[in-house]
Amino acid sequence: AQSVTQLDSHVSVSEGTPVLLRCNYSSSYSPSLFWYVQHPNKGLQLLLKYTSAATLVKGINGFEAEFKKSETSFHLTKPSAHMSDAAEYFCVVSDRAGGYNKLIFGAGTRLAVHP
Amino acid sequence: SAVISQKPSRDICQRGTSLTIQCQVDSQVTMMFWYRQQPGQSLTLIATANQGSEATYESGFVIDKFPISRPNLTFSTLTVSNMSPEDSSIYLCSVVVQGSSRDEQYFGPGTRLTVT
Numbered sequence: 001a002q003s004v005t006q007l008d009s010h011v012s013v014s015e016g017t018p019v020l021l022r023c024n025y026s027s028s029y030s031p032s033l034f035w036y037v038q039h040p041n042k043g044l045q046l047l048l049k050y051t052s053a054a055t056l057v058k059g060i061n062g063f064e065a066e067f068k069k070s071e072t073s074f075h076l077t078k079p080s081a082h083m084s085d086a087a088e089y090f091c092v093v094s095d096r097a098g099g100y101n102k103l104i105f106g107a108g109t110r111l112a113v114h115p
Numbered sequence: 116s117a118v119i120s121q122k123p124s125r126d127i128c129q130r131g132t133s134l135t136i137q138c139q140v141d142s143q144v145t146m147m148f149w150y151r152q153q154p155g156q157s158l159t160l161i162a163t164a165n166q167g168s169e170a171t172y173e174s175g176f177v178i179d180k181f182p183i184s185r186p187n188l189t190f191s192t193l194t195v196s197n198m199s200p201e202d203s204s205i206y207l208c209s210v211v212v213q214g215s216s217r218d219e220q221y222f223g224p225g226t227r228l229t230v231t
Contacts, residue, residue: 036222043207043222043223043225044158044209045222046219046220046221101146101220102160102173103148103209103220105158105159106157107156108157
């Protein structure tokens with residue numbers, strides 16, 4: 001079965017410093033991986049996705065993630081945090097068992113950005 | 116992408132009652148799903164809403180508690196039946212848009228349910 005583990009429940013950074021949100025996955029085949037963001041009282045927004053093309057994936061708002069098969073990781077990064085990045089971030093893997101694509105969500109990482 | 120709306124956006128209900136949540140999409144979609152997000156938790160898939168047939172439920176969720184309808188390609192409802200305080204959650208629908216990857220899901224804004 002597919003699964004994802006987000007290694008940090010909370011991350012706190014200062015505005016203008018780099019962001020690193022860590023995610024490890026478990027999959028019996030080449031996975032599709034996603035990062036979603038959820039701002040307070042707002043819906044989920046797709047940040048980026050990896051589907052076996054380039055291992056470095058660029059998303060919206062300056063975020064990117066690198067797929068590392070040897071480390072089974074898909075960490076999310078951003079060079080310089082902005083106050084508006086404060087939100088909950090979910091690492092997600094797609095499970096293709098049963099003939100449809102079921103999304104398996106990680107527990108989430110809450111990102112706080114301080115002035 | 117797709118524009119997804121949910122009604123109601125929030126509600127406060129008494130235990131023992133039922134609430135029906137609507138999900139409307141502005142374009143035809145191939146698949147629709149319903150998720151639950153309990154307070155402070157991640158998202159859990161409740162079921163896949165199948166057009167014209169019974170929904171496919173995930174382990175731990177049953178039709179009697181969460182009946183789902185999907186009468187056409189752009190609309191679905193989820194009912195939370197005989198509610199208890201443990202049902203207090205955000206309920207979200209998601210869709211896979213025709214022509215896009217089967218992996219890529221777009222989410223509605225959610226319905227915040229509080230059961231007293």
